[in-house]
Amino acid sequence: MAKSETKTETARRIRTTSPASRGRLRPAPRTASAKAETPYHHGALREALLQAAERVLEREGLAGLTLRAVAREAGVSHAAPTHHFGDLTGLVSELAAIGFRQFNAAMVSACDAATTPLERMLARPKAYVAYAQAHPGMYGLMFRTERLDHSRPSLHEAAEASFAGLANAIGAMRQEQISGDALTLDQGAAIARAWSMVHGFTTLLLDGRLKDILERLPKGTTAEQLLQAMLTSTVTPKPPGC
Amino acid sequence: MAKSETKTETARRIRTTSPASRGRLRPAPRTASAKAETPYHHGALREALLQAAERVLEREGLAGLTLRAVAREAGVSHAAPTHHFGDLTGLVSELAAIGFRQFNAAMVSACDAATTPLERMLARPKAYVAYAQAHPGMYGLMFRTERLDHSRPSLHEAAEASFAGLANAIGAMRQEQISGDALTLDQGAAIARAWSMVHGFTTLLLDGRLKDILERLPKGTTAEQLLQAMLTSTVTPKPPGC
DNA sequence: TCCCGATCTTTACATCGTAAAGATTAGGTA
DNA sequence: TACCTAATCTTTACGATGTAAAGATCGGGA
Numbered sequence: 001m002a003k004s005e006t007k008t009e010t011a012r013r014i015r016t017t018s019p020a021s022r023g024r025l026r027p028a029p030r031t032a033s034a035k036a037e038t039p040y041h042h043g044a045l046r047e048a049l050l051q052a053a054e055r056v057l058e059r060e061g062l063a064g065l066t067l068r069a070v071a072r073e074a075g076v077s078h079a080a081p082t083h084h085f086g087d088l089t090g091l092v093s094e095l096a097a098i099g100f101r102q103f104n105a106a107m108v109s110a111c112d113a114a115t116t117p118l119e120r121m122l123a124r125p126k127a128y129v130a131y132a133q134a135h136p137g138m139y140g141l142m143f144r145t146e147r148l149d150h151s152r153p154s155l156h157e158a159a160e161a162s163f164a165g166l167a168n169a170i171g172a173m174r175q176e177q178i179s180g181d182a183l184t185l186d187q188g189a190a191i192a193r194a195w196s197m198v199h200g201f202t203t204l205l206l207d208g209r210l211k212d213i214l215e216r217l218p219k220g221t222t223a224e225q226l227l228q229a230m231l232t233s234t235v236t237p238k239p240p241g242c
Numbered sequence: 243m244a245k246s247e248t249k250t251e252t253a254r255r256i257r258t259t260s261p262a263s264r265g266r267l268r269p270a271p272r273t274a275s276a277k278a279e280t281p282y283h284h285g286a287l288r289e290a291l292l293q294a295a296e297r298v299l300e301r302e303g304l305a306g307l308t309l310r311a312v313a314r315e316a317g318v319s320h321a322a323p324t325h326h327f328g329d330l331t332g333l334v335s336e337l338a339a340i341g342f343r344q345f346n347a348a349m350v351s352a353c354d355a356a357t358t359p360l361e362r363m364l365a366r367p368k369a370y371v372a373y374a375q376a377h378p379g380m381y382g383l384m385f386r387t388e389r390l391d392h393s394r395p396s397l398h399e400a401a402e403a404s405f406a407g408l409a410n411a412i413g414a415m416r417q418e419q420i421s422g423d424a425l426t427l428d429q430g431a432a433i434a435r436a437w438s439m440v441h442g443f444t445t446l447l448l449d450g451r452l453k454d455i456l457e458r459l460p461k462g463t464t465a466e467q468l469l470q471a472m473l474t475s476t477v478t479p480k481p482p483g484c
Numbered sequence: 485t486c487c488c489g490a491t492c493t494t495t496a497c498a499t500c501g502t503a504a505a506g507a508t509t510a511g512g513t514a
Numbered sequence: 515t516a517c518c519t520a521a522t523c524t525t526t527a528c529g530a531t532g533t534a535a536a537g538a539t540c541g542g543g544a
Contacts, residue, residue, distance in 0.1 A: 045491080063388060066531060077493045079533080088532065111484035120483040143449070144386050146305060150450075163454060173483050183458040189471035191455060192443060196472065200442025201434060207385070208392075212405060213434060216425040229431035230438065241363040241415050242353035287522080308500065319524045330501065
């Protein structure tokens, strides 16, 4: 729907070749951030594009995150991003790396804020789900997009840090050191269980697939309460099945 | 990359208005079953398009599943699908409904085949992951696409059946009847835990995000073994955390 | 001072989804 | 049987997107 803008792709940043306009645009290079005059070379387009991309993502969702939309948002020509990111995969991967860093920071600060044992146990999962709810576009970008190039150092590193944080948290819970190069089946199962549970819960929640459950729960039960119950309730013995 | 075909969009099914070319149409102009030669109105385009879409999906992945590609695969003009499905969302939603039915059938037959108690407990999750591994494109379509219209009766019904099967399985494990309209927090938590765990495991596995774990496990450990360990190992007490 | 290369813009092209108008046929009706 | 309406399929057209390539513009040395 909101795609009806028929602006001839030359939106803002009118740059005439007339020499008369030269002097007006020109200086303001150093001191104050006088970027209001759209400098000829912009100076920090890469960062500006990433910020624009984040705005577009949160405003229009994953489907609206296009190279041209980002360029429009940043006020540059539609081909400008190419020089900084190569292609859409490049931009999207760099943005996902930023997302992972935000995400990791959120979990670290949540852990730091926890005091009681119960809080310490639930801090991470709660922060995980809370981040995804607060930044659904970014979470989708990080975990459900196919256009990610995980071989990019920045993305690989940020995603790896996320995994390491998880593994360490599990190790701490099990009161054992998790070495970086080898895992027992039990350790791997514990990590996979924790990650699968929280990640699965998050994606199902964002997709609205938990609505059916939430509606049937006692009135007023929130997703966070369901998460907590899911994580704390003991697993009952399950003889029959299917 | 493999998108460099510059066939002028009129690929097969050359239908000139010249009456002379009538008899010579598409495949072998032979056989008594005259249905083979691209009939004027096709007769069963809707089903043919769905089958073509499934082929395209499994062959080219989610990104390759376009209206035009499906039309090409079925040998009709690019606008033909519109009349049967409205738009891409329509086609994709109907295909996802088919996927859910396949998916449900796979789990039912896996349950039927289970004999021992352990098998009965693991039959469903294993079938879940196995289906996703066998049909990654379809699973992605069902659970990670945003272009799904869950208000379509066929899709809604098939997806609902999937959820009902899960809830019933959990109820059977807990040896209690799960009523359709109300759940205790404990029941909801059990359902959410089971679904989140298996769905999360599946998406992480398909995205290659469990590779790090699998590589560090004892040599030769498979994803299925990790899944089983994750589902069966008892949850250890977890005093510290974060 | 002058020129090279990095940065950004223009232009161009193939593909996609979708709408609208034209062609073709099936099936009911007179 | 002959026709006629509606469903089905094709053509044509338009705006949007990603990407490549060529042109313009400037920063920073030589």
